[in-house]
Amino acid sequence: MAKAKAVTAQVKVQIVAGQATPAPPVGTSLGPHGINLGKFVSEFNEKTRPIAGTLVPVIVTIYNDRSFEFIVKTPPAAILLKQAAQVAKGSQTPGRASVGTLTKDQILEIAKTKLADLNTESLESAVRSIEGAARSCGLKIV
Numbered sequence: 343m344a345k346a347k348a349v350t351a352q353v354k355v356q357i358v359a360g361q362a363t364p365a366p367p368v369g370t371s372l373g374p375h376g377i378n379l380g381k382f383v384s385e386f387n388e389k390t391r392p393i394a395g396t397l398v399p400v401i402v403t404i405y406n407d408r409s410f411e412f413i414v415k416t417p418p419a420a421i422l423l424k425q426a427a428q429v430a431k432g433s434q435t436p437g438r439a440s441v442g443t444l445t446k447d448q449i450l451e452i453a454k455t456k457l458a459d460l461n462t463e464s465l466e467s468a469v470r471s472i473e474g475a476a477r478s479c480g481l482k483i484v
Contacts, residue, residue: 347405351375354401359414360394362386375404382410390414397421416459419475422452433480443482449473 355371362368364379372379382402390398399415416422424432427442453468460468476483 347407347409349403350406351404352401353404354399356397356399356418357386359390359396359398360387362390372402372404376408377402377404377410378408382412386412386414393417396425416456419452419456419472420479422455423472423476423479423481426452427481429481432478436478436480439480440482441480443484444476445484449476449483 353371353375355367357368362383364373364383368383369379372382386400396417398417400412401415402410402412404410420432423444424430426448427444429442431441433439433441449469449472450465453465453472456472457463457465457468460471462468462471473483
């Protein structure tokens with residue numbers, strides 16, 4: 343009977359989808375664990391090609407035989423909000439200065455996208471969470 347693989351490390355890193363290279367941040371966070379960086383980079387870039395250019399969180403599970411698995415999470419809410427509002431960055435003084443506006447429909451779409459990674463199963467709670475993130479970025483909801 344084959345031995346079960348033991349998990350030696352679990353690394354969380356944010357990488358631009360479709361553009362990973364063995365250079366930092368990938369190399370510095372995964373290199374010390376001895377995994378094949380070239381294999382990771384090629385698999386990651388292939389899996390994230392549809393959303394290329396978006397910063398995504400990745401959880402890499404590394405096993406004792408130096409094999410690995412990775413899970414690509416949805417992009418952070420702030421990034422999705424800025425893309426939907428078509429702004430480069432959020433407000434320096436949220437609550438006082440607004441940098442853009444979003445519609446309720448855009449908030450709903452972002453909430454549906456993020457629902458799998460949020461700590462709620464309720465769409466209404468997810469919408470409220472995304473609305474709070476939008477206010478923190480200095481975006482108005484109309």
